[in-house]
Amino acid sequence: MKPTLIRGKPWVITDAEGRLIDDIDTDQIYHNAYLAVTDPAEMGKYAFSNLAGWEDFPEKVRPGDILFVGENFGAGSSRQHAVDCFLALGIGAIVGKSFGAIYKRNAINSGLPLLELPAIPVKELGDLEQVVVDLETGEIKAPDGRVVARAKPMSEVALEIYRAGGLLQLRPR
Amino acid sequence: MGRTIIEKIFAAHSEDEVAPGKVIWLELDVRSARDFAGANVVKRFRAAYPGERVADPKKTFFTFDCNAPANTIAYAQNQQVCRVFAREQGIKVYDVDSGIGSHVLMEEGLAFPGATVVGTDSHLNILGAVGAFGQGMGDVDIAFAFRYGKTWFEVPHTTRIVVRGRYEYPVTPKDLTLFLVGKLGSRGALGRAVEIYGEQVEALDMAGRITLCSMATEMGAIGAFLPPSEGLWAFVEEATGRHDFSYPTADPDAEYIQELEFDVSDLKPLIVAPPRPDNVHEVSELEGERVDTVFVGSCTNGRYEDIRLVAEILKGRKVAKGVILKVAPATRRVWGRLLKERWLEVLHDAGAVITHPSCAGCAQGQIGMTGEGEVQLSTGNRNFPGKQGKGPTYLCSPATAAASALFGKITSPERL
Ligand code: SF4
Numbered sequence: 001m002k003p004t005l006i007r008g009k010p011w012v013i014t015d016a017e018g019r020l021i022d023d024i025d026t027d028q029i030y031h032n033a034y035l036a037v038t039d040p041a042e043m044g045k046y047a048f049s050n051l052a053g054w055e056d057f058p059e060k061v062r063p064g065d066i067l068f069v070g071e072n073f074g075a076g077s078s079r080q081h082a083v084d085c086f087l088a089l090g091i092g093a094i095v096g097k098s099f100g101a102i103y104k105r106n107a108i109n110s111g112l113p114l115l116e117l118p119a120i121p122v123k124e125l126g127d128l129e130q131v132v133v134d135l136e137t138g139e140i141k142a143p144d145g146r147v148v149a150r151a152k153p154m155s156e157v158a159l160e161i162y163r164a165g166g167l168l169q170l171r172p173r
Numbered sequence: 174m175g176r177t178i179i180e181k182i183f184a185a186h187s188e189d190e191v192a193p194g195k196v197i198w199l200e201l202d203v204r205s206a207r208d209f210a211g212a213n214v215v216k217r218f219r220a221a222y223p224g225e226r227v228a229d230p231k232k233t234f235f236t237f238d239c240n241a242p243a244n245t246i247a248y249a250q251n252q253q254v255c256r257v258f259a260r261e262q263g264i265k266v267y268d269v270d271s272g273i274g275s276h277v278l279m280e281e282g283l284a285f286p287g288a289t290v291v292g293t294d295s296h297l298n299i300l301g302a303v304g305a306f307g308q309g310m311g312d313v314d315i316a317f318a319f320r321y322g323k324t325w326f327e328v329p330h331t332t333r334i335v336v337r338g339r340y341e342y343p344v345t346p347k348d349l350t351l352f353l354v355g356k357l358g359s360r361g362a363l364g365r366a367v368e369i370y371g372e373q374v375e376a377l378d379m380a381g382r383i384t385l386c387s388m389a390t391e392m393g394a395i396g397a398f399l400p401p402s403e404g405l406w407a408f409v410e411e412a413t414g415r416h417d418f419s420y421p422t423a424d425p426d427a428e429y430i431q432e433l434e435f436d437v438s439d440l441k442p443l444i445v446a447p448p449r450p451d452n453v454h455e456v457s458e459l460e461g462e463r464v465d466t467v468f469v470g471s472c473t474n475g476r477y478e479d480i481r482l483v484a485e486i487l488k489g490r491k492v493a494k495g496v497i498l499k500v501a502p503a504t505r506r507v508w509g510r511l512l513k514e515r516w517l518e519v520l521h522d523a524g525a526v527i528t529h530p531s532c533a534g535c536a537q538g539q540i541g542m543t544g545e546g547e548v549q550l551s552t553g554n555r556n557f558p559g560k561q562g563k564g565p566t567y568l569c570s571p572a573t574a575a576a577s578a579l580f581g582k583i584t585s586p587e588r589l
Pocket residue numbers: 238239273294295296471472473531532535536553554
């Protein structure tokens with residue numbers, strides 16, 4: 001059974017001034033120069049390779065870590081690579097203000113948990129070494145158990161897909 | 174509580190409780206894949222469901238339009254992978270001679286008022302033009318839809334837009350569309366459905382409805398829905414041979430997350446400058462800028478009415494020296510009608526080059542791309558860098574495209 005409590009270091013994807021970056025599109029997440037890569041394990045090293053200030057992200061991140069992103073994350077093309085690159089790095093979940101509609105589906109269908117949180121507490125998260133995200137309740141807690149933010153919980157269907165290990169492992173009701 | 178149009182369509186296709194924010198299982202009337210992602214759908218299907226059948230071959234289709242007929246070996250391979258799978262499974266293929274898949278689905282009566290349709294085309298929400306729910310999805314999604322005939326979907330909230338006033342030619346449905354894209358911006362309707370009302374909307378012919386719904390994607394919307402119109406019924410009856418559809422309409426007490434109102438009485442011809450579809454200006458602001466290439470076609474403006482308008486403007490005249498005018502009718506039917514009514518002859522005489530029905534320049538397919546510095550005017554829906562070549566691309570109406578082709582520079586059709 002896949003865990004529904006995700007524990008990891010929070011990475012808040014901000015610009016040089018410390019503001020959340022909105023509208024990060026699939027080309028910034030995974031540039032089209034690497035679309036020919038077909039082995040998902042290979043894709044991790046290109047994650048954010050086209051996002052200013054975050055080029056070295058793949059070297060810094062650890063399995064289980066959690067991304068906090070701005071509005072309309074994953075806008076643009078429907079490329080699956082932009083999800084697979086994070087799965088390859090072992091990213092535990094993505095918490096964002098909002099997501100591109102096709103990106104959101106692609107992530108959930110591949111078993112990458114996504115949570116929507118309209119107000120991201122940028123400063124507070126920056127001070128934390130670790131957070132725990134509860135996919136069932138949407139609660140985001142500090143290691144001492146304090147609730148830092150409440151995201152919209154994942155839907156039952158999205159959790160079902162996540163537990164099954166992806167949409168293609170699931171039979172519909 | 175009353176229901177919006179998308180909630181009505183979903184409620185008729187689901188056993189789950191339909192309310193905004195809820196995730197439901199949705200029965201799909203049609204599932205389709207086009208030539209590019211189609212091969213990936215087949216690959217995923219074979220890997221996940223070895224030896225199994227699609228849920229219903231009669232409701233499953235391939236439509237080839239991105240690169241049709243294939244001009245690269247990679248596309249030809251992908252198309253052939255789909256054909257072989259289709260033969261095994263008894264699935265119908267609308268092959269490289271058919272035209273843009275979303276339009277073919279409407280013309281063939283496969284997308285009809287109230288239907289649910291998914292496919293690998295991110296502009297499938299264009300099917301709102303016939304009152305259907307259409308949705309573009311990734312290849313994992315579509316492989317699942319092929320296998321089970323249903324999918325999960327989060328019921329979106331709906332924004333209600335009322336357009337007041339009427340405009341007059343040479344302002345056209347494309348200008349109304351660009352006006353709304355400019356007002357809403359690229360995430361003005363992110364993840365929502367939109368319903369668009371008003372006298373002007375009800376007066377749109379089918380081509381105009383298609384134009385308006387085709388750019389819901391550029392507003393970030395799940396889809397756009399319109400009230401029915403006379404033009405719609407004529408089209409649907411011809412496509413389906415049926416007269417008994419009830420068009421999905423919103424209840425008077427439906428709940429909207431946002432209500433917007435705009436006035437279009439003073440609307441002028443509009444144009445989108447590079448590099449994004451929401452960079453909207455009046456044509457008059459950019460008049461006089463050099464134009465090298467004009468592309469008329471795409472799922473936004475490739476209908477008979479669009480291309481005939483261009484031919485009417487160009488009749489008896491020639492495009493400016495050095496300007497290349499490229500024309501691609503959306504479907505085989507559109508192409509045939511333009512041919513038989515001799516509008517293609519008019520376009521040829523004016524200097525146009527005409528290609529077969531397909532996405533053509535819009536999908537890096539046929540009829541050529543632009544090189545660096547080559548300024549292109551397109552009747553399409555996206556002008557992101559690289560989408561139609563290396564040159565800067567402007568988006569405009571067929572009327573503005575024709576006027577600009579005549580003078581070799583950006584020209585408002587008001588000058589004709
Ligand atoms: S014409 Fe362009 S936008 Fe429309 S379906 Fe084809 S590629 Fe997509």
